[in-house]
Amino acid sequence: MPLASRHLLGLEGMSKNDIQLILDTATSFREVLERPIKKVPTLQGKTIVNLFFESSTRTRTSFELAERRLSADVVNFSAESSSVRKGETLKDTARNIEMMKIDMVVMRHAAAGAAHFLSNVIGANIINAGDGAHEHPTQALLDMYTIREKFGKLEGLNVCIIGDIAHSRVALSNIYGLKTMGVTVSVCGPKTLIPKEIERLGVDVFYRVEDAIKVVDVLNVLRIQLERQNRPYFPSLREYRQYFGITRERLDKAERPITILHPGPVNRDVELSADVADSEHSLILQQVLNGVAVRMAVLYLLGTGK
């Protein structure tokens, strides 16, 4: 059974079977990454454009590696070096690129819904690499893959996402995906960074880390955006670290060892203390590796229609 959609715009509404299929497919690609020659001919002859309107070295590199390891032809298009600065609309940019006979577009964009919009104006398969504070589906998929790899399952686990939930596409995609897979999900952060009525998505809300981590298996720690400091969401990074920072001391109070995820890049000793980031419970580097495999799986499934 191929995926229900020919795009990956988000995890909202994606079925359990489709998520399972992507994760299972990623397992085989993960194996490829361990081989001496890490390249397969699967997407030979396909052209993929990485259309990045926001800078993101990490996600773009991960996608590019995944594309190249599937033998696709890759074009990178970033807003800095493009006509976007000259006032061209996304629609025009996309249609121009499409005329060059491309098959897939991987897009990162600052506006929520941009990937949906793109899928309405051009015919290529679209992979959303992050749209505003809406979704970042491949990040959530690689998070789920990493959790599943560690625990051997997803269902029945307890995951807490901590940090700036309101401005996080990672949080939202994780909530949608994890809930579908039968995971108990909670969010934690200052009230100012928890969006309205999020509990209606079936997540518990905590404002104290101590309460949040009592029974969790996994803590997904989000990056605190330093640039949000010009709006009054919290008093200072110092206070954030003091009350919401994940430290060894805090984790030791939990009932069981807690696995740490972080979408990166980490602000060391702000949202996550250095010793926790580097501890045996941290899977942060594993996430990076798995990210390539999960993106290969998504590109393969969409690119071949399998």
Place this chain on the structure above:
Amino acid sequence: MRILLKNARVIDPSYGKDSIVDLLIVDGVIEKLGSNISAPKDIETYDLTSNIVAPGFIDMHVHLREPGFEYKETIESGCLAAAAGGFTAVGCMPNTNPPIDDAGIVRSIIERSKNVIGGIVDVYPIAAVTKGREGKELAPMMELAEAGAVGFTDDGAPVEHAEMMRRALEYASMMNKPVIQHAEEVSLTRGGVMNEGFVSTTLGMPPMPPVAEDLIVARDIHLVEYTKAQYHVAHISTAGAVELVRAAKFRGLPVTCEVTPHHFVLTDEAVRSFDTNTKMNPPLRSNDDVDAMKEGLRDGTIDVIATDHAPHSFDDKEVEFAYAPFGIVGLETAVGLAMTELVETKILSIINLIEKFSVNPRKILHLPAIRIEKGEKANLTILDPSLDWTVDTRQFKSKSKNSPFDGRRLRGKAVGIINNGVAYFSK
């Protein structure tokens, strides 16, 4: 012009008239009103059996876009859209370029409107409160009023500063003109693109909390209490603001408000489509807010239905949701939406509807009252309450087609207008 309207149900709330009669209109004046008027020779006769003839409707919140944005709408296309939608008059908003903050612009807009279908649609400019709509200095309000401005607003943006609002209210009250507020505390809505609530959370969209509207309405009502000046809330959209206006009216303050059809028909759930025609300011709100709009209309707290007709070209709207301009067109769907969603559902009687589209807005803007009586000027809107039709934006007379209601089935439509000695039928 000689027109005979046969078998029309004439409703004139100003003197409680509601009966089926014939109307003979000669040179723009109601010459006869009675049963079985026989048709003189060479006269246009319309059988209006099961249709309603009402005092001419006015949409007191329209963006005509001229001068400055003629690719979105012009005075001509806007007036045609008004006529097609059943309006014999519009109040036009000052966020043009240059803005309506100069008497010359007021005069030129009025002048230009007189050339559209023989001047069938009366255009009443609503001028800026502050110069350039910048909130810094008062616009020359007396001069603007003398040129024909019927009210003042910085619409598109609020009058933010409390002292500016106080002085504007005091100054406008000398001319007996309302100050119309776009109520939005902008420090709370900065960067926002839709209503704050469950839907904005699930879409990750920058939110605009409803309390931003409540705050400014509350502040302004205190200023009204202090100044005793006339105040009108444009496009009210929150349950909180409706409650504030209700309480202000109860205290006898000169406070009125209007609601747009989209705010009593749609909720923020519509934004899930990412359709940029669901993006407007104030944004589509929650179900509870929609219920409050209907209750406000029913109990009289909401005086007026106005469209906030905001034309934008296809390309303006064919962008990412966050980058699309706020606003939708409304002139050609308002009457149908109101008849379908309010009259068919028995929230309003047809008489209430006519009050909210004609009688009340004319009172608020101090325009001459319309009377459907012998010897009076014929300023009429003709409604077919049982006409089933489907909104087709391609048929719009407006230059812009940015409506979320394309394809919607409606019952009831304005099928014609008569004003200034000219008749226009759209059926």
